[in-house]
Amino acid sequence: MKKPGTLLKSQRERIVRTAARLFAQRGYHAVGMTELQDAVHLGRGALYHHIRxxxxxxxxxxxxxxxxxxxxxxxxxxxxxxxxxxxxxxxxxxxxxxxxxxxxxxxxxxxxxxxxxxxxxxxxxxxxxxxxxxxxxxxxxxxxxxxxxxxxxxxxxxxxxxxxxxxxxxxxxxxxxxxxxxxxxxxxxxxxxxxx
Amino acid sequence: MKKPGTLLKSQRERIVRTAARLFAQRGYHAVGMTELQDAVHLGRGALYHHIRxxxxxxxxxxxxxxxxxxxxxxxxxxxxxxxxxxxxxxxxxxxxxxxxxxxxxxxxxxxxxxxxxxxxxxxxxxxxxxxxxxxxxxxxxxxxxxxxxxxxxxxxxxxxxxxxxxxxxxxxxxxxxxxxxxxxxxxxxxxxxxxx
The missing domain is CATH 1.10.357.10 (Tetracycline Repressor, domain 2)
Structure with a gap:
């Protein structure tokens, strides 16, 4: 069983990897935070819990x-x-x-x-x-x-x-x-x- | 003496080179057309005469x-x-x-x-x-x-x-x-x- 810290770390990693993929495909300036929320299936509050x-x-x-x-x-x-x-x-x-x-x-x-x-x-x-x-x-x-x-x-x-x-x-x-x-x-x- | 066509061409080249320098320094998305106008010392109308x-x-x-x-x-x-x-x-x-x-x-x-x-x-x-x-x-x-x-x-x-x-x-x-x-x-x- 994963420890909660590990789970949080992998959640953050998942967000970073997804953001990299979106930024690479469509450009950093073209991708909004709402689009990233949708891509990682997180609400605004949950997303901002992991990244500022x-x-x-x-x-x-x-x-x-x-x-x-x-x-x-x-x-x-x-x-x-x-x-x-x-x-x-x-x-x-x-x-x-x-x-x-x-x-x-x-x-x-x-x-x-x-x-x-x-x-x-x-x-x-x-x-x-x-x-x-x-x-x-x-x-x-x-x-x-x-x-x-x-x-x-x-x-x-x-x-x-x-x-x-x-x-x-x-x-x-x-x-x-x-x-x-x-x-x-x-x-x-x-x-x-x-x-x- | 340069022909008018040559002058127009070199004006456009000057705009393109200045834009390249600004985009390279500060990023394409970060540079606005007003900033470019200032850099090439042209008004909005004159600039848009050369580029769309x-x-x-x-x-x-x-x-x-x-x-x-x-x-x-x-x-x-x-x-x-x-x-x-x-x-x-x-x-x-x-x-x-x-x-x-x-x-x-x-x-x-x-x-x-x-x-x-x-x-x-x-x-x-x-x-x-x-x-x-x-x-x-x-x-x-x-x-x-x-x-x-x-x-x-x-x-x-x-x-x-x-x-x-x-x-x-x-x-x-x-x-x-x-x-x-x-x-x-x-x-x-x-x-x-x-x-x-």
Missing amino acids: SKEDLLFDIAREYISDLADDASAAQQQADARERVRLLGRHLVQKIASHQAELTVCFREVQSLTDARHAEVMALHARYEHAWREAFELGAAQGHFRPYDAIVLKGVLGMYFYSYLWMRPDRAMSPDDISLRFNDMALRMLARDPT | SKEDLLFDIAREYISDLADDASAAQQQADARERVRLLGRHLVQKIASHQAELTVCFREVQSLTDARHAEVMALHARYEHAWREAFELGAAQGHFRPYDAIVLKGVLGMYFYSYLWMRPDRAMSPDDISLRFNDMALRMLARDPT
Whole structure:
């Protein structure tokens, strides 16, 4: 049996996921709180018991997936071989994009709609996550596997992965694991010490 | 001396560019027509002489840069060597992102705010542009330079380039040509026949 706290948490999660889906489909500004009430089958009072405002929802949507990714990236630092660390970071990123495509869509589109302090917090999480990739690239250079660290290579590799929120279709024949195998191979080509 | 038609065209271009900058900075929904009037120093009547609605502006912003890119890509098909064709496509793309960063920002964020027919037209231009890259990749495979065509590689390469609209800073020490040299090198690594 679930504890009441767990139930409340999953209720809030359900609201956040539904809001992400609606915002991704129709735009943050186009979706009203009444529409969200209908979609989650809650009255106004019950909905506002869980969230305070539409901007609160946007903040949770923009923060959660990147916060998870930054935590995964910290865990990946246990991996001592830089090439394996890149593969692990890449696999987690593709999996997160596949499972949270609506959240990424909303964040990429609407992050500037957050208040300054919240915008700064979300951007700091992104910077923390990007730094974990940078450390893997620098480690690989020190280990003799990768070329010397280059910020443009970092941006190129991250762009390849992140851009997939725009085209990935989880219902297609290709699984997120298949996509990450191909992307990881390309990332390692981009990073390889000797030019082809 | 400019002909009146030229003057009208440049007036409209000035309005579209200013609108792109405002929409990119503050969000399409947040910017009102009165604010745009002030920014372009035109009265309501003069502004509406050039554009019919805010959505008209969004359509022009989203369509112009990708339409130019699709035209450049058709011209690049004169280039018989697939590697040179990729370098040319890459250089034009980075140059366009640098010169039209506000337009790309607005298009990536707001394309779903267009009416269905206009949305379809903008997406068809993107598909036409993507197809020119695909043809270069297929040509390179036929010429023995590239690995067999793979849609995931195409998406990865385009993601690397397009994602730069989020981080490129034209005022920094690195020029668009420097960035495209690095990106083109990475694209050719991703495409190379023999794995590294």
